Structures are given as C-alpha cells and as structure tokens.
Amino acid sequence: MIVFESVTKRYPGGTVAVDHLDLEAPKGRITVLVGPSGCGKTTSLRMVNRMVEPTSGRVLIDGADTAASPPAALRRGIGYVIQHSGLLPHRTVLDNIATVPLLLGTDRRRARSRAMELLERVGLTPALAKRYPAQLSGGQQQRVGVARALAADPPVMLMDEPFSAVDPVVREQLQNEFLRLQEELGKTIVFVTHDIDEAIKLGDRIAVLRVGGRLAQVASPAELLARPVDAFVAAFVGRDRGYRALGFAAVSSLPFEREETVRLGEALATARDRLNGGWVLVVDAEDRPQGWLSEDGARLAAQETVTEDALNLGGTLATEDGSLRELLDAALSSPSGRGVVTDGEGRLLGSISPSTAVRLIEERSSAPAGAPGTGEEA
Amino acid sequence: MIAALGRIPAQGGQSPPGLLGYFSAHRTEVLHWLWWHAWLSVLPVLIGLVVSLPLGYLASRRRWAYPALVSVSGLLYTIPSLALFVAMPSILGTKILDPVNVVVALSIYTVALLARVVADGLGAVPEDVAQAATAMGYTPLQRLAKVDLPLAVPVITAGLRVAVVANVSLVAIAATIGVPELGQLFTNGFQLSSTGPYYPPIVLGIVLCVVLALVLDLVIVLVNRALTPWRRTEAHR
Structure with a gap:
C-alpha cells in the first residue's frame, strides 16, 4: 500500500503544486489520479519514487518512509511508465526491457531471458527483440515501456499518462491488455491521467485533484459518477455521467424475448x-x-x-x-x-x-x- | 598553383626537381614531418577531449556554468596561435623548441571548442529518456556513463571532426618556431623561392595536410559509426 501523509510540494517562488495530500493507494489495486492540468497529479506521482522531494509530509510504501531509502535503490523497486515510453534509443528492445534487472545485478543471460518472456507477455513478437526503439510504432513502444517496468517484478508501479500519446484504437487495446495483465499480476498501481473516461475504465479508486493540488474526492468509479461531491467534480466527471454510470450496473436475470x-x-x-x-x-x-x-x-x-x-x-x-x-x-x-x-x-x-x-x-x-x-x- | 604543378615535371632535368622529384629527394624528412604532424594534431584532440568531458558535464548540469564556458572558450579562440606558441615557454617553463608547447597550446584550442560541444551533446538527451533513466534507478554517474554520453556521441564526434581538422592546419604554423612538421615544407618553399618562385615543397605540404586531415576525419566518422549502431536503423524503419 502507498500512503500519502499530508504531502505538500511548494516550489521556490511560492507555487504550490500539491497541497496537504492525504491519500491511500491500496495494495494490488489501481488508484487513478485525475484532474485538469496544474492539479499536481504528476508531481504527486513523482513524489512516490522521489523524482520530486516533498516540501513537507511523508510518502510511505508498505509502511516504510520513502525518504529513508537512497533514491536509486528505491526507484529500482518501483516500475515506471511514461507517456512517450522514454525507451533508451541506443539500446535494443531486449536490453531496454532488461535495464532494471541489470542495474540490480542480475547476470546478462538471465536478464535477457526474463526480458524475452515479458516481450511476449505484453503481446509483442520475439522478432522485435533485436530492434531499436526508433524502429517500433508508438503502440509497440508503449508495450515495451510496460514490459520494462515489469522486468524486475516490482510490487509497485507508477504510470504517468502511459496511453495518451497513441491513437484511440491502439489506446483501447493497450488499456484492455493492461487490465488483463493487472488481473494476473495484482500490482499496486498509481496511474495518472487527465482523461476521466480512462480513469473510470481503469481505476479501482479514483482521486480527483483540483488546480492548486488539493484533493477533491476519492471514490470508486461508480460512486464518483453517482455522487460527485461538489460542482467541480461533477463538471469534471462530465455531462453524460448518468449514462456512463450504467456501465457499472450489472445485469442479472434478463427478461429477454425469443428472436426468430x-x-x-x-x-x-x-x-x-x-x-x-x-x-x-x-x-x-x-x-x-x-x-x-x-x-x-x-x-x-x-x-x-x-x-x-x-x-x-x-x-x-x-x-x-x-x-x-x-x-x-x-x-x-x-x-x-x-x-x-x-x-x-x-x-x-x-x-x-x-x-x-x-x-x-x-x-x-x-x-x-x-x-x-x-x-x-x- | 595547380597550373604550376602541371608545368613542373615538363621542366625536366636542368630546372630544380618537380613535386615527385622533390618528394623522393626529401623522402625521409618529409615522412618524419608527416608523422610528427599527425601526432601533434591528434594528441591535443585526445587531451582536449579528456579535459572537455568534465567541463562540458559541469556546464550541462549547472545553470551558471554554461554561459561562463561559452564566453571563456570564445575568448581563448581569439588568441592568435602563433602568440600562444611563443607564450607557452614562459608559462610552462619549457624550451622554445619543445613540441610540448604546441601540444598544450592546441589542447587549449581543442578544449575551447569541445567543452561547449560536450555540454550541448549532454544537454540534447531527450527529457523523457533522461527522466525514465533516472526513474529506473540509474545513479547520476551511471546515467552519465550509460545513457547521456552514448547518446551524445554523434554530437561530440561532430565537434571532434572540426577540432582535428582545425588542428592539422594550426600545427603547420608551429614550423615558424622550429617544430618539425609539414609546415617546414612551407618554410623551405619560401626560402627556396628567393631567386624565383619554387612551388613543389609548398604544394607537397598542402597535399599532405589535406590528405592527413581527410584520413583523420574518416577515422572519426568510422569510430562514430561503430559507436552508434542505433542511428543507422532510423533511416529505414
């Protein structure tokens, strides 16, 4: 479980990116941070792996204060996926996936065979292993990015708009496969997006942030659609939320008619x-x-x-x-x-x-x- | 000069020897000069590169360092090379004819050129790549060695090509202070022209300088290709 305890990030000059954030990301679940730009969602995410240091407050992973571990060691235990994959352009696909195991001291052969497994697990053909990132499509690059984040089997994954730079058809494929993978792996995931539809589709819990880095509401997708806590959340969740809420209403014993x-x-x-x-x-x-x-x-x-x-x-x-x-x-x-x-x-x-x-x-x-x-x- | 080059062999025996005649007559010392010229061109580039890497790294990481580096390196480059060669002995305590003077002076020029190139190369690593590398747990030094530097190779080798070719031409000037290199051919040609124009040593010097520059440039191009296999694939994706 990841816990934000009254976390604040204030930049020199006085801009407050995150303002006393209290939030729990439960173990094995997907917690989505969503909000308009400037709401501090990415900053919050980056305070988990100390890419950004909190001005005050603590971030705990399974009870341990992240500030207590050296940043590089902490980060090797946390998967990280970003919008434009961030693959190393000078490394082959296979070596990109093997990056973290190699940093952790796994020998090259084991790291590569593990990378090969993951390549297939994220739905890519082994023929791509020897290619360089520039030879892949955007969707393939994102899959490699996900495989890389999973390579060292970290219990925690941070994902920063991982699917927003690909076209809508590929995005939906990636989202569905991501959900399928998560069902098998049960990682503790913090997922950042500006897209409320993506949040509702992927999130087990959704945290809506407002500009200035204040938490507006934390709820399950269905509850968020049914009971937005204020006008800001209601507007952010959108007009057709009544219809979309039906997406969470399961149907039992359908009274259907026979069709010739x-x-x-x-x-x-x-x-x-x-x-x-x-x-x-x-x-x-x-x-x-x-x-x-x-x-x-x-x-x-x-x-x-x-x-x-x-x-x-x-x-x-x-x-x-x-x-x-x-x-x-x-x-x-x-x-x-x-x-x-x-x-x-x-x-x-x-x-x-x-x-x-x-x-x-x-x-x-x-x-x-x-x-x-x-x-x-x- | 090209016209002169064509005419010389026709002048035959009674006139002073032509280009090839001059070369075969002075073969040993010309090759000796060529060797020294190559050495004096390459060594300062290697020293300059070693010095430029930490300076460039500093400039790419510290906001105040980059403008300082740009101004200082620009200033260094405005010092005439001959003045620098002559000033070296009093700074280093070396003898006036010591080739070390040339090596140090040219290393300074190389640093002036390369430190900025290294800073630009390291600064040009795409932000998302740098962020992702940090987020995966590279320490700052590991990131420099395994991500930033390999990605800066094309930029740095482009700077090296300029530096090495510039050095080939700057080394020639050192002949005026008596250092043995291809510049001696120009001095000789000038001296032998006292009674009438005599071009063979001068043309030979120019040809050898150009060939040397081309060969050194080619070596750097090949090293760059060997170090950046990923860039060849981008063209035909």
Missing part, C-alpha cells in the same frame, strides 16, 4: 417468411448474430440466399452478464428496435426492447443503495 432467426446461406424466401416488424436477425452456423436483414434488403438482394453483404450491421451486442449501459446501447442502436443479447461465447440468447431496458434501469434506481455494481467496496 435465419442462417447465412438459407433461402431468402425463408427470411421473408420470418420477418418481424420488417426485420429478421441473421446468425451463422454456431448461432452467433451477424446482423439484421430488412424487408427491402431481402427484396433487393442479388442472390437467392441470405448473404453477408445484404446485412445491416448497425446494432451493438449486449452480453448476458454485461452492464445496463451495454444493454441500453444494444436496444437503442438496433435498426429493428430490438437489442440483441448473447451469452459469453457470442451465441444468441434473445432480444430486448428499449422499453424493457429502461424498465430495468428504473428498477435499479429504486433499489436500495449498495446495489450490485458499486465497485470495490462490495
């Missing part, structure tokens, strides 16, 4: 017979939904059978054990007005109408506080 389907390759005549409200759901041989076929689509199709190019792919899918947000989105985005629900394997279970989704949301609102989905306090 037609398989790819079946005759169009069959499809026309099964039209319901002008639309029929098309599935593949394993019963996985492929898209909707409209009355017009069935009439205008070039072939005599149901083919993929005649399908409307507009609707999103909700999974049986997903969130209310997913369910409502599936219902709202479906061209037929019926949201498609699948099981964990992607097979069709049935459909649900927007009104049913809204009814589920209403039932949830009237349920007592502490209902499913309030996050880690449960």
Whole structure:
C-alpha cells in the first residue's frame, strides 16, 4: 500500500503544486489520479519514487518512509511508465526491457531471458527483440515501456499518462491488455491521467485533484459518477455521467424475448417468411448474430440466399452478464428496435426492447443503495 | 598553383626537381614531418577531449556554468596561435623548441571548442529518456556513463571532426618556431623561392595536410559509426 501523509510540494517562488495530500493507494489495486492540468497529479506521482522531494509530509510504501531509502535503490523497486515510453534509443528492445534487472545485478543471460518472456507477455513478437526503439510504432513502444517496468517484478508501479500519446484504437487495446495483465499480476498501481473516461475504465479508486493540488474526492468509479461531491467534480466527471454510470450496473436475470432467426446461406424466401416488424436477425452456423436483414434488403438482394453483404450491421451486442449501459446501447442502436443479447461465447440468447431496458434501469434506481455494481467496496 | 604543378615535371632535368622529384629527394624528412604532424594534431584532440568531458558535464548540469564556458572558450579562440606558441615557454617553463608547447597550446584550442560541444551533446538527451533513466534507478554517474554520453556521441564526434581538422592546419604554423612538421615544407618553399618562385615543397605540404586531415576525419566518422549502431536503423524503419 502507498500512503500519502499530508504531502505538500511548494516550489521556490511560492507555487504550490500539491497541497496537504492525504491519500491511500491500496495494495494490488489501481488508484487513478485525475484532474485538469496544474492539479499536481504528476508531481504527486513523482513524489512516490522521489523524482520530486516533498516540501513537507511523508510518502510511505508498505509502511516504510520513502525518504529513508537512497533514491536509486528505491526507484529500482518501483516500475515506471511514461507517456512517450522514454525507451533508451541506443539500446535494443531486449536490453531496454532488461535495464532494471541489470542495474540490480542480475547476470546478462538471465536478464535477457526474463526480458524475452515479458516481450511476449505484453503481446509483442520475439522478432522485435533485436530492434531499436526508433524502429517500433508508438503502440509497440508503449508495450515495451510496460514490459520494462515489469522486468524486475516490482510490487509497485507508477504510470504517468502511459496511453495518451497513441491513437484511440491502439489506446483501447493497450488499456484492455493492461487490465488483463493487472488481473494476473495484482500490482499496486498509481496511474495518472487527465482523461476521466480512462480513469473510470481503469481505476479501482479514483482521486480527483483540483488546480492548486488539493484533493477533491476519492471514490470508486461508480460512486464518483453517482455522487460527485461538489460542482467541480461533477463538471469534471462530465455531462453524460448518468449514462456512463450504467456501465457499472450489472445485469442479472434478463427478461429477454425469443428472436426468430435465419442462417447465412438459407433461402431468402425463408427470411421473408420470418420477418418481424420488417426485420429478421441473421446468425451463422454456431448461432452467433451477424446482423439484421430488412424487408427491402431481402427484396433487393442479388442472390437467392441470405448473404453477408445484404446485412445491416448497425446494432451493438449486449452480453448476458454485461452492464445496463451495454444493454441500453444494444436496444437503442438496433435498426429493428430490438437489442440483441448473447451469452459469453457470442451465441444468441434473445432480444430486448428499449422499453424493457429502461424498465430495468428504473428498477435499479429504486433499489436500495449498495446495489450490485458499486465497485470495490462490495 | 595547380597550373604550376602541371608545368613542373615538363621542366625536366636542368630546372630544380618537380613535386615527385622533390618528394623522393626529401623522402625521409618529409615522412618524419608527416608523422610528427599527425601526432601533434591528434594528441591535443585526445587531451582536449579528456579535459572537455568534465567541463562540458559541469556546464550541462549547472545553470551558471554554461554561459561562463561559452564566453571563456570564445575568448581563448581569439588568441592568435602563433602568440600562444611563443607564450607557452614562459608559462610552462619549457624550451622554445619543445613540441610540448604546441601540444598544450592546441589542447587549449581543442578544449575551447569541445567543452561547449560536450555540454550541448549532454544537454540534447531527450527529457523523457533522461527522466525514465533516472526513474529506473540509474545513479547520476551511471546515467552519465550509460545513457547521456552514448547518446551524445554523434554530437561530440561532430565537434571532434572540426577540432582535428582545425588542428592539422594550426600545427603547420608551429614550423615558424622550429617544430618539425609539414609546415617546414612551407618554410623551405619560401626560402627556396628567393631567386624565383619554387612551388613543389609548398604544394607537397598542402597535399599532405589535406590528405592527413581527410584520413583523420574518416577515422572519426568510422569510430562514430561503430559507436552508434542505433542511428543507422532510423533511416529505414
């Protein structure tokens, strides 16, 4: 566990970057520091590994005051990932990953074989091992940065906007893989971002900081969305927080309806017979939904059978054990007005109408506080 | 001068010897001068580099040191080299003909040039790389040796190329104080021209100086390539 005890950073000239910060980052969890620029989130992060020294107050890691260990030794025990990877341009990918083990005195061969393992663990091919950082894409560089931070297996990781310099598609991949890795590794992580969506997606706990380095609120993502403590937090969390909060509301026992389907390759005549409200759901041989076929689509199709190019792919899918947000989105985005629900394997279970989704949301609102989905306090 | 070079062999036996004739007649001493010239050009660069590394490091780390370094090195460079050669014996207590005078004087010029280059090279390490290296637990000295210096190599070798070529030409001036090097050819050529223009020693001196400068420059380019394998890959990613 990382504990900030009334930590203040005041620069010569009087600027206060962090003002009496009291915060706990629980063991094995992701604690996100989020806030507008100038809120001291990066400064706070850097006081953990003494890249910045607090003016007053203490930072403790598992009860030990960080000020008591020599900075270099302290830092070798803390993983660190930054925005532009910060890879050493003159070292190969493999040697970059092996940096901290080598600093700790691990022999070169062991350090390299460990680095090789990590390279694969973060989803990179071993063929990249001998490349230099400049030969990698931004996303690959960030993966190497994560592998490097993990190389010495530190219990604590500090991450400073690690995914904000890559494009949105790569960012989402990296975030998902980061969550998967964290599930396996259970590191104590402090994560800095200015992006509230990223904070909500990744954080077990979120600390919102305001300009001047004062803590505004610490809460689970669901609680932050449901009960922002003041106008600043409410504004920072954003307008559509009601809708986003549904992302944390788990769905149980879905009242879905049976949906008539037609398989790819079946005759169009069959499809026309099964039209319901002008639309029929098309599935593949394993019963996985492929898209909707409209009355017009069935009439205008070039072939005599149901083919993929005649399908409307507009609707999103909700999974049986997903969130209310997913369910409502599936219902709202479906061209037929019926949201498609699948099981964990992607097979069709049935459909649900927007009104049913809204009814589920209403039932949830009237349920007592502490209902499913309030996050880690449960 | 090129025209003269073409004409000389045609003048044949009765005239004084041409370029090649002059060279074969003075082979031993010319090669001796060439060797000394090379040595006097390279040694000050090596000494200058060793002195410049700590000075440049200091200037890249301490805010007050950099402007001081720039002014002092600029001033040093304005001292005429001949004056410096002549002043050396009284500063060092050496004899006027001692080659040490030249080595020390040229080392001073090299430091004046390189210390600033080293400071710029160390200062040009990207901020995120420097931060990440510190955050991974490099001590300041480890970071200097394993991160900052290797990354500053291209900048430093660019400065070395200028320094070594400048030294090749500055060494030639030391002939006027009697140090044996290729500058002797210019002195000889000047003396032999008292009755009429005689160019072969002068042209030979220029050619050998240029060849020496090119060879030393090439050596530095090759060393730079060997030390920076990562830079060759950037072009074809």
